[in-house]
Amino acid sequence: MKIKILIAALILFSSFAIKAQSVKEVNYEQFKPYLNNPSDTVYVINFWATWCKPCIEELPHFMTVAQDMRHKPVKFIFVSLDFPKYKESKLIPFIKENVINEEVLLLNDPNSNFWINDINKEWSGAIPATIIYRKNQRSFFEGQVSYEELTENIEGKL
Amino acid sequence: MKKAAVLLFAFVLSISAFSQGYAPGDEAIDFKLKNIDDSYVSLKDYDSAKGFIVIFTCNHCPYAVAYEDRIIALDKKFKKSGYPVIAINPNDPVAYPSDSFEKMKERASEKGFTFPYLFDETQEIAKTYGATKTPHVFLLQKEKSKLVVKYIGAIDDNYQDSEAVKEKFVENAISSIVDNKDVAVNSTKAIGCSIKWKK
Numbered sequence: 001m002k003i004k005i006l007i008a009a010l011i012l013f014s015s016f017a018i019k020a021q022s023v024k025e026v027n028y029e030q031f032k033p034y035l036n037n038p039s040d041t042v043y044v045i046n047f048w049a050t051w052c053k054p055c056i057e058e059l060p061h062f063m064t065v066a067q068d069m070r071h072k073p074v075k076f077i078f079v080s081l082d083f084p085k086y087k088e089s090k091l092i093p094f095i096k097e098n099v100i101n102e103e104v105l106l107l108n109d110p111n112s113n114f115w116i117n118d119i120n121k122e123w124s125g126a127i128p129a130t131i132i133y134r135k136n137q138r139s140f141f142e143g144q145v146s147y148e149e150l151t152e153n154i155e156g157k158l
Numbered sequence: 159m160k161k162a163a164v165l166l167f168a169f170v171l172s173i174s175a176f177s178q179g180y181a182p183g184d185e186a187i188d189f190k191l192k193n194i195d196d197s198y199v200s201l202k203d204y205d206s207a208k209g210f211i212v213i214f215t216c217n218h219c220p221y222a223v224a225y226e227d228r229i230i231a232l233d234k235k236f237k238k239s240g241y242p243v244i245a246i247n248p249n250d251p252v253a254y255p256s257d258s259f260e261k262m263k264e265r266a267s268e269k270g271f272t273f274p275y276l277f278d279e280t281q282e283i284a285k286t287y288g289a290t291k292t293p294h295v296f297l298l299q300k301e302k303s304k305l306v307v308k309y310i311g312a313i314d315d316n317y318q319d320s321e322a323v324k325e326k327f328v329e330n331a332i333s334s335i336v337d338n339k340d341v342a343v344n345s346t347k348a349i350g351c352s353i354k355w356k357k
Contacts, residue, residue, distance in 0.1 A: 051220050053253065054352055081349050083220060083318060110316040113327075116347040126291035126352040142290075143352065 023091060025084065025106045028115040034077060034105070035119065038135065041073040042157045044150070045131040047107075049081045050094045054144050055128040059098070061147040065154065066102055074154055076102040081127060084108045132157065179288010182344040186212075186298050186305040189283045191246065191276035194263045199274045201244070201298075201305060208240035209299040209308070209335065211328060214278075214289040216247045217265045218256040219351035222292040224317055226269050229293070232313070232328060233273040241297075241332055243273040248284030249292070253354035284353055291350030297331050297341075308335055311346030 037043055046062060048055035066076045078100065082091045087106055095104055109115060116125045120140045123129055130141045132150075134157040141149070180186060190200045201210055211232055215222045233243035251258035259277050266275045278284050287296055288310075297309035309331035314323040331341045 049220075051218075052351060054354065083224075110318050110322065112317070112348045113312060113315055113346040116349070123347070124290040125347045125349045127349065128352070 023080070023087060023095065023104050023106050025087070025108050028107070028109040028111065028118070031079070031105065031107055031109075032118075034079075035131065035133075039073075040134070041075050042132065042134040042154050044074065044076045044154065045079060045133075046076070047079050047081060047127050047129045049127060050086075050090050051082070052127050058128060058144045058146075059100075061145070061150055063098075063100070063102075064147065065150050068151070069154065072158060074158070078102055078104045080104060080106045082106065134158075179286070179290075180296065180307045180310065182307055182310060182341070184307045186296065186307050187283075187286060188305065189276075189278075191278055191283065192259070193274045193276050194259075194266050194271075199244070199276055204242065206240065207242060207300065209297065209332075210305070211236065211241055211243045211332075212287070212296040212298060213243060213245050213313075214248050214284055214287070214292055214294040214296075214353070215245050216249045216254070216257045216292045216351070217261050218249070218254045219292045221317055221348075221350050225293050225313055228313055228320055230269065230272055235329075236332060237272070239332075239336070245271070245273055245275045246278050246283060247275065247292075248278040248281050248289060248353050250281070250354045250356045252356070281353070281356060285355075289353060291352055293348075293350060295328055297328060297335075299335055308341050309344050312348035315346075317348060 034043070034045065044062070048059070050056070062076060066074070080091055084106060091106065112125060116123050120131070122140060123142055126142060128144060130145050132139045132153050137157050139153050188201045190198050193199045201207075204210070213229060215225070215229065229243060229245065236242070247257055247262055249257040255261070262275055262277060289296070293313065295309070295311060295313055296307055298305045299308045309328065311327060313328050315325045315327065316323045325343070327343055327346050330343065334341045
């Protein structure tokens with residue numbers, strides 16, 4: 001049991017150590033803990049893709065807010081829904097080019113009919129979509145989120 | 159003042175009811191939209207059809223592109239049994255130039271679409287139906303003079319790989335209708351590209 005915890009801690013630790021520009025590929029089961037982190041931090045989880053124009057339009061707001069709030073307990077996680085076969089040719093070059101220093105995950109799980117509802121019953125599956133949560137306080141947005149909405153919502157949870 | 163507030167409330171309610179779109183069991187409206195051959199297409203033109211596989215789709219979206227061959231296969235398989243595919247592009251070509259009417263013509267000829275590919279220029283039909291993304295399927299059944307929504311959602315359960323599909327949602331729904339059974343899975347969800355609404 002202890003060994004399991006140690007291994008889990010190691011994996012967790014190493015995942016923090018790997019900074020941007022390496023993208024972890026996860027299925028829904030592996031991704032789910034990111035939606036339920038019990039810590040005091042406010043988590044901003046943004047579902048996006050490199051080909052999604054409205055996602056790319058709102059990305060600068062997210063980067064600015066992440067920069068503004070770098071001394072606060074706020075963590076941004078960008079969950080890419082790009083096709084896994086384009087990870088090396090499109091996703092990683094995009095992350096480098098746009099200097100995304102926040103964590104990026106690639107959600108590779110075709111069973112979206114299950115996980116879209118499991119993430120939020122209100123979500124139609126269109127992206128962008130954003131979850132902002134701290135413990136049990138949770139907000140969900142389908143569609144773009146403005147700089148103001150984002151700031152206000154995060155501050156409301158801090 | 160109070161009256162105005164009540165009116166406003168009713169207005170907001172009616173808008174939110176409108177933006178909800180259809181649910182399975184609802185009656186769907188017909189439309190008259192421009193096809194890539196420059197003719198206008200309405201569902202009432204299809205006398206012998208028993209129903210329709212209405213698919214909101216587009217050129218620019220990788221998820222829609224991933225389904226193109228499967229949409230052609232659906233049309234080939236079900237047109238003869240009375241359920242043709244009717245594809246509709248609801249996107250604003252100002253936001254997505256590759257979704258313009260001209261580009262629709264190009265894509266349809268490149269891929270050899272066997273079905274009408276209509277342009278919902280005012281976006282009224284997508285809004286009324288409640289399409290939010292591409293691809294987004296609405297399976298309609300003719301019941302007397304009505305068009306009844308039988309299924310809403312994805313084509314199948316694997317957008318990445320047609321070989322790995324376990325459940326063919328649209329095909330299963332049509333089989334159930336043809337066998338006079340209730341559609342067991344009448345709504346599903348899938349990731350798709352948000353429809354860009356005109357401002």
